[in-house]
Amino acid sequence: MVLARSATGGSRRPAIVFLALVETAAVLLALGIAGIATGRDDRPAAPAAAPASETPASTPSALPTSAIGTAPVIQPGRPGEPAQVLRPDQLTPPPGARHNAADIRFVSMMVPHHEQALQMAALVPDRAGSTGVIAVADRIRAAQQPEVEVLRGWLRDRGLDSLLGGTGHDHPGMHGMQSPEAITTLTATTGTDFDRMFVEMLSAHHQGAIAMAQEVLANGLDQQIRELARNIAFEQAVEVNRMREVLDPQSK
Numbered sequence: 001m002v003l004a005r006s007a008t009g010g011s012r013r014p015a016i017v018f019l020a021l022v023e024t025a026a027v028l029l030a031l032g033i034a035g036i037a038t039g040r041d042d043r044p045a046a047p048a049a050a051p052a053s054e055t056p057a058s059t060p061s062a063l064p065t066s067a068i069g070t071a072p073v074i075q076p077g078r079p080g081e082p083a084q085v086l087r088p089d090q091l092t093p094p095p096g097a098r099h100n101a102a103d104i105r106f107v108s109m110m111v112p113h114h115e116q117a118l119q120m121a122a123l124v125p126d127r128a129g130s131t132g133v134i135a136v137a138d139r140i141r142a143a144q145q146p147e148v149e150v151l152r153g154w155l156r157d158r159g160l161d162s163l164l165g166g167t168g169h170d171h172p173g174m175h176g177m178q179s180p181e182a183i184t185t186l187t188a189t190t191g192t193d194f195d196r197m198f199v200e201m202l203s204a205h206h207q208g209a210i211a212m213a214q215e216v217l218a219n220g221l222d223q224q225i226r227e228l229a230r231n232i233a234f235e236q237a238v239e240v241n242r243m244r245e246v247l248d249p250q251s252k
Helices: 013-042 101-122 131-157 180-187 191-219 223-247
Strands: 073-075 084-086
Touching (some): 101 131, 101 180, 101 191, 101 223, 131 191, 131 223, 180 191, 191 223
């Protein structure tokens, strides 16, 4: 490049040329950055993050059997719906789970209490005169047999099996239990007389279970047992009303 020399402009032209070169470089740099940005914009957009409600929760690591026990767990349903019996490995035990004497008392008494209800229900198919009573007995077997297994497992997991050694009516304070003589009388009855006696005895039996459930809800600590007690209290109160309707349809 030939630079003109003059007395007045000779010192300015190199500076002007240098500034022009700097501006050209800046333009080229800007075009390069724009090209990079355009290239990025042409790429497919990354998928939007799923809403929080759709993000799958992390699966808790499996706990050893010794930590979660072997008894199945009852998950109560909504009012009017049956409970679900789940394996322990399907649930995560609540932190700091514990129990007290009220929990132990409830479980050890509710096992023979339920078993007597199952004994009474087993008499129904050969003796009942009402299809309504047969339906009641079917519901008792469907609900209380799984609960007995849960309660027995709860005691077994805590080394308390020995509490089930006695007969049901040996437990003081077990509300609603029927005497052996009353069971014998019921066994010897059939037809309409059986239906009425069965409903009267089982209604008193259910009321006893509700009272026991209320006691553990007031004093117990174990969350599984408290949930089971709530379910028992609700379902048996509903069943008492159903049995009244069996004997007196006008009471609906």
